[in-house]
Amino acid sequence: MATQTDGFLKYKRENAKAEAPENRVQHYNEFYKPFEPKAEKEQTARCMDCGVPFCHFKCPLENNIPDFNKAAFEDRWDDAYNILLKTNPFPEFTGRICPAPCEQGCVLGINSDAVTIEEIEKTIAEKAFEKNLVQPNTPEKYIGVKVAVIGSGPAGMAAAHFLNGYGFNVTIIEKDQEAGGLLRYGIPDFKLEKQFIERRVEVMKASGVEFRMNTEVGKDITLEELENEFETIILALGAQEHRKYDEDISNINGVYYAMDYLAEANRFVSDEDTNRTIDVKDKHVIVIGGGDTGSDCIGTANRDGAQSVTQLDYHERPPIKRSDKTPWPMDALKYAESTSHQEGCNRIFKSYAKEFHVDQNNNLISVTITEVNVGRDAKGRRTKEVVPNTTRTVPCDALFIAIGFTGPSNARYFTEKVSLERKPFNLKDYATNNPKYFISGDARTGQSLVVNAIAEGRDTAKQIKAMFTL
Secondary structure: OOOOOOHHHHOOOOOOOEOOHHHHOOOOOOOEOOOOHHHHHHHHHOOOOOOOOHHHHHOOOOOOHHHHHHHHHOOOHHHHHHHHHOOOOOHHHHHHHOOOHHHHOOHHHHOOOOOOHHHHHHHHHHHHHHOOOOOOOOOOOOOOOEEEEEOOOHHHHHHHHHHHHHOOEEEEEOOOOOOOOHHHHOOOOOOOOHHHHHHHHHHHHHHOOEEEOOOOEOOOEOHHHHHHHOOEEEEOOOOOEEOOOOOOOOOOEOEEEHHHHHHHHHHHHOOOOOOOOOOOOOOEEEEEOOOHHHHHHHHHHHHOOOOEEEEEEOOOOOOOOOOOOOOOOOOOOOOOOOHHHHOOOEEEEOEEEEEEEEOOOOEEEEEEEEEEEEEEOOOOOEEEEEOOOOOEEEEOOEEEEOOOEEEOOOHHHHHOOOOOOOOOOOOOOOEOOOOOEEEOOHHHHOOOOHHHHHHHHHHHHHHHHHHOOO
């Protein structure tokens, strides 16, 4: 057996084994098998314990990756989990759905395959639960300061976790029936089973965090009422407002925004709502958008029995190998397939849906697409130039728009009290123009990664703690 100083010379990267695509599309559950003990040892042995760990630099949470890898290699699972917990309260989430920018910075990736950091993180989290190492984050004492967190997504949950540990009395206000926000209603179970969210919520409740569900601010409770009850309010509202498509798609039956489809599917899978209004069985599905949300629509449509699935992406197809434009340790620009693509999908790059055709009942029947060149104008705005003689029409009776989100869906109500000015992730200031309010997560930065949202919530809690000079 290798030591942790030469494992990278002896072992190749080994990803977790996945169930075959033709089998996993028959269900909605996760399909990766945990590492066997031999694979655990070999994959943690590949970490080189670099003098300058670029993985740490690349991680939005600044996780101490070499140290938790070393602890895992030595079977010190309690130490590995506690090292993670200092920076990341929810490694069971990031170990499943993070795009792993840390692996892009792995020094081993210069001339080999990066360490399987994400899978190791997930392994540590599951070992911690299995060994009963996950305990309530109860403070030694509460300081008598009440904080309301509006939104139970990753940013809101992270802020609540840390603030409760600092001794604040924290209440999460959530409009939906269940906690989790994007984690629950936007990400399919085949990537993140909801039992893992529920498990973490129970830990937070045992720690002292209060959850008020089915409570929509502006409808069931006003900001004035919250201001009277709480000293500080965190707006962790997320970003659910759909980015509008350039062409007119109003009043066409069979055209949907992606999150409407994903949220309905998630509610159905978890038995929260057995009613399905969007039916793609035996239909020709087109997904517009090349990101994670589009990929999630593809995987869900395959499981819902679509006859065919096509994805339109107006970007050029990336190169197979890392581009010279993105040298290490930058995020590599290269072609990749998600597990949903592997399950069945026709990907068309440099393509744009230009026209939508309907029958006499206004039901979508086909889409005309054309090749485009994407660029930027003098003001930095994205432009699309149609390539002549590239137009064609393809069958389509269910179309999903997955081109991103612009901000909180109910922003207008909140802007009467507080500015929702967008700020970059690297600007670690979560205060607003109203001293009673802080803003965190996608509501502050715009649509981003779950790992970024967790970091936002954690650092918002730190700023509030500093304000109260704890």
